[in-house]
Amino acid sequence: MSDAARSSVVPSSGAASSDAPSAGASDAAAAPPVLRAEGLVKTYRGEGAPAHAVRGVDLVVRPGEFVAITGPSGAGKSTLLHLLGGLQRPDSGSIWLDGTRVDGHSEAGWAVLRRRRIGVVFQFFNLVSNLTVADNIELPALLAGSNARQARAERHRLLTELGLEGKERSMPGELSGGEQQRVALARALVNHPGLLLADEPTGSLDSKGTREVMRLLSRFHQRGQAILLVTHDHRLASAADRVISFFDGRVADDAVLGAKTGGGRGVAGVLELKD
């Protein structure tokens, strides 16, 4: 049995795990998942009692799928994302990217993965403050082996796409939060990674910046970008195909959106003004 076939029958952990995600399942089932994790565990041991941040998580993200993880702060959702991006190491468990096992990779190996296969955006943008917008975006392209002309062309394409023409020479500190996050998105996507990881990407933005980032994530997703998003913002999460509810280090629910749940008053009922 291939990895892909097996992973599609591995149940998610948690009490109330659900129907398997179906978005694009027929195409996606043939290709390996962009991301698969099994049995991830991470415990922080400091002073006092150990904190069980991630306690046995299985997860599959298929090509082109947009998955959101929501939950209260402290539930361990950011830790989970960091484990999946190699920014932190699990105590135990396995991770596959595009069917290749990667949890044994060294720091350097993960750095290469994050350059080529995984793009990451963070709450606080993490742009290089003393590089221009253009250099922030071109640098990872150059590091991944693009020549200067390709890197420039790709940077130009992304900045236009993200509505940031004319900001090439700006320094990150001169931009609004929403603009900085768009630059961070450009940087994350410049090498066409199979998977975009987004850790509370709207957590430090105002409502306008939030809507903008939400719109852009949806647009990239519509073009086939697989996205794994961690957010406490349910509205942002509702843009995804699948919403995983994370509580106390575990998957409490894994819900496919868009399939009619039946019942409920739906949009009309919610909007209706009562007399």
Added chain:
Amino acid sequence: MRLPLLALLARGPAHGYELKQGLEQLLGSAYPQPNVGQIYVTLGRLEKSGLIEGEEIAQSNRPNKKIYRLTDAGREALHVWFEDPTDEPRVRDEFFMKLALAPASGMADQITLINKQRRQYLNTLRDLSKLAAAEDRDNRISQLLIEGAMLHLQADLDWLERCQEELE
């Protein structure tokens, strides 16, 4: 729908169909429109209670149409409406009772109830996002209506999260 119709009549006399159109223009396609029958029924009741008065206008080739205008009593009712703050939206009492009574009944699991409810809210939130995108961006009243519905659902989802934290 009584008071919104009175408010529309405050700008001048109108017949039932004009009022329906006025409501549509103002609230946009996002708002589930009352059918014209409902409007006529409501107008009949308002007339009976003396808040509006109707005048039959004869039309050639067509049935008479009735033009309604606000009475002094109607204007007064409208003053009171605008004057008083509106009641708070209710907490989801139906779901809350299910959650509260599930353990004692032995028939349902609280976390399962929460998960089901969350799925429903998330789906509606998603539909509202789509509706906001499809709706005329320049119709601010309509956009604000959708925005309000989304913020309420967000608050309900936050509350479900609190329930799950406490009960899990």
